[in-house]
Amino acid sequence: MSAIKERAGGELGVKYGMKLRRDYVRLKSQRKQPMRCPSCGKHVVMDRIAAGIWRCPKCGYTFTGSAFSPRPYSQVISA
């Protein structure tokens, strides 16, 4: 099929514009990055409960982060 489908974010096809597709790929990869749990200290991929609300799958500790990443917003934009 078309080349755009094979690129990162290609599941969006030609829709939404280049900038949005690029942001989508960046945020999707950040969501899957493991981070250290503030409670139990384990290095795990956090579960997203709602926008800005994250839970540790190991200990069940619930905490706030940014909407699309469990890290605080200040860390997300500097990374």
Ligand SMILES: [Zn+2]
């Ligand atoms: Zn934990």
